[in-house]
Amino acid sequence: MREDEVRFDRAFQEIAESRMLQADVVREALCEALVSAYRKDTNASKAQRIEAEIDPKRGRPTIYVEKEVVDEIVSPHTEVTLEDARFFEPEAQVGDVIMVRVEKTTKNFGRIAAQAAKQVILQRIRQAERENLFQEYDQKTGEIVTATVQSVTPAAITLSLNSRAEAVMPRAQQIPGEKFRPGDKVRVLVSDVKKSSRSPQIVVSRAHRNMLKRLLEYEVPEIYNGQVEIKNIAREAGGRSKVAVVALMDNIDPVGACVGIKGNRIQNIVKELHGEKIDVIEWSSDHEEFIKKALNPAQARAVFLDDDPDSGRTAVVLVPDDHLSQAIGREGQNARLAAKLTHWRIDIKAVSEAVAQALEQIDAGNADLDPVVQRLGATVADVRRIMEKKAANLTVQPEEYSTLARFAEAVETHLLGLRIQSRQARLAEINALRATLPQPAFQIPVEKLDLPEPLLDALAPLENVGEILLRFLIDEKRINRLLSGQPEGSVEMLQVALDKVMDPEALEQLAAAETEAAEMVEAQEAEASAAPVEAAPEAPVAAPVPSPIVAFPDEIPAGDRRRVRKEARAEAEPVLEIEEDDDVLPAKGKKGKKGKKKHRQIYFDEDRGEMVVRRQHRGGPGATWDDDFE
Structure with missing residues (x-):
């Protein structure tokens, strides 16, 4: 050469x-x-x-x-x-x-x-x-990188990712209260990358919920290895977050794995996120149980799930009076996060508040409550006596408070049954429309739509593409309500995304992929549970019959079926079967508000009966709570 x-x-x-x-x-x-x-x-x-x-x-x-x-x-x-x-x-x-x-x-x-x-x-x-x-950082979208602070302004922080790339962290993506100086090293999540006439515009975040998800993956080997799965995250950066996790293998405590010995794992994340409180909750397919856990640290007494085809899913939660402020949280934060985590609109009621409302309706001659008054005649008198005693600031014994709670549960259960019965004609109309839609669409999760993440989050309560199509047919106003806080043109973007998915060939492929994935998960769970069943010498315990709660039931709603079983059991057993109750005497609490509503929501399982302390194992609905973290 x-x-x-x-x-x-x-x-x-x-x-x-x-x-x-x-x-x-x-x-x-x-x-x-x-x-x-x-x-x-x-x-x-x-x-x-x-x-x-x-x-x-x-x-x-x-x-x-x-x-x-x-x-x-x-x-x-x-x-x-x-x-x-x-x-x-x-x-x-x-x-x-x-x-x-x-x-x-x-x-x-x-x-x-x-x-x-x-x-x-x-x-x-x-x-x-x-x-x-652009290609390098576009592939890193959703990942955590280490950056160096270059400059700080009221509107944004400019960071250097390396000698060739810069990123911007807008004020909305910062954790409130965090302070940085030029030269500080900081871990950030790459949230968006866009092309521009100069260098790529890289937007990073510390307030995004995926920041918490990635930190959990780094700190918890069980999550990284696939033994524990993060089902959903509700986060208010700098304040509090709730994380729902589930074990994919037997003999693993998902909450304990995330918290670590003496809380060392979760504390590392808390320090990284400027002292943000993190509640780790075990996910459950039983909506009632999941909503109860989501309201921690408050203890919910009963949850009543009301799945209305027009107004959406509402959960009415009864809590002891001394747990009302905890259930609502500071400025409604706890209830707000629980609603985001569970995808249920949550109405929270104190027991005494629910009892007072029921007595007001009875005194006003509300015929809907006549059956309750007839069944619980003597109990109604006891309830009035206890409420008068409470109004006079006299000491209410724990057993008396339990009577109030059972009465409130009985009233809420009865009213829920009436609401379910009243919408039977509407459900029949909806089921007829449902049959006209492509059935594979009901197997495709919402996150498969080609939409920005904020839109996917807003549509998450509908769970699948079929439900969105059904809403357009029966109640387009609810679609508009779900997207009310989104930018203009969101409905049009949704329609374009639906058109892409509804291509017959693409629809079949997506539905087949989802079905195959579900079958694989079921097979893995069956294999994992087979060994313990064979090794157990005792006779197997009969599994409870599941009572699924769906947005548009194909037959009689699960809540109505439970109400029928409950009434049949009530006829065969004493109406007021008093059992030992663990509730303590509540302190005098004040009623809180969440948003513009006086109450918050969650659901009561009627399989236990309105007059019996629920201690039986409950079957849960089969709906999933997946959340796209893309």
Whole structure:
């Protein structure tokens, strides 16, 4: 290899390595620069085809120009004689247009042509660098990276990701109360990457819920290895977060795995997030049980699930008076996070408040409560006596408070049954419309739609594509309510995304993929549970019959079936079967508000009966609580 060839090869490799570019990209930039320089040097027309090649071994450039074959040359830059043409194309004829190699070398280019070549090379290399940066960080979207603070302004923080890339953390994506100085190292989540005329616009966040998800994956090996799954996260950055987790293998405590010994794992995350409180909750397919756990640290007495086809899913929760403030939380934070985590609208009532409302309705002559009064005649008198005693600030015994709680549960259960009965005609109409929709659409989760994450979060209560289509048919106003806080044009974006998914071929493929994934999960769970069943010598305990709660039941609603069973059991057993209760005497609490509503929501399992302390194992609905963390 000659000395000039060695110099070219070294220079070529140096450019590629220093700019972190592929050799082909640099070679294409050089070829484009040669073409530009030749056009400048010869004033060639843009319509004239010009190509350049570089020998990868020797580094020698070659330029080819499109010329017309003629008998006599008038313009040397666009014409070539037949004799010269046949050197390149043996079968060339006069009038043909062929590519001819230019004999002059780049050493003959003038200053202007050389300057043009330099500009083209720099432009192409910068463009390739921008594209590489975009591809690199676009692949890191949703991942945590370490950055260095460059500058801090009231609107945003500018960070350096490396020597070639910068990122911006807007104020809305910062944890309230955190302070940074230039030079500080900080871990951030890459939330968005967009192309721009200059370098890529990289937006990072510390307030995004996926920041918490990634930190849990780093700190908890069981999550990283797939033994524990994060089902959903509700987060208010800097204040409190709730994380729902479930074990995918037997003999694993999902909450204990996340918290760690003496809380060391979760404390590491709390420190990273500026002291943010984190509640780790075990996910349950039983909506009642899950909502109870989501309201921790408050203890819910009963949950009543009301799945209305028009107004949506509402859970009415009864809590002891002394737990009301805990259930609501500071400025409604606990109830708000529980609603986000469970995808149920939650109405929270104190027991004494629910009893007072029931007595008011009875005194007002509400005929709906006549059956309750007839069944619980003596109990109603006891309830009035206890409420008068409470109003006089006299001591209420725990057993008396239990009587109030059971009465409130009986009233809520009865009213829920009436609401379910009243909507039977509406449910029949909805089921008829449901049958007209493609059934595979009901197997496709909402997160499969090509929509921004805020829209997916807003649509999460509908759970699948089929339910969204059904809402458009029966109650488009609810779609508008769900998207009320989203940017303009969100409904149109949703319709476009639905059109893409509803392509028959795409619909079948997505539904088949979801079905296959569900079957694999069921098979794995069956294999995991097979060994303990075979090893157990005792007779197996009969599993409880599940009572699924669905948005649009195909038959009689589960809540109604439970009410029928409850009434049948009530006829065979004493109405007031008093059992030992663990409730303590409540302190005098104040009623709180959540938003504009006086109450909050969750659901009461009627399988226990309105007069019996619920201690039996409950079957849970089969609905999932997956949440796209993409």
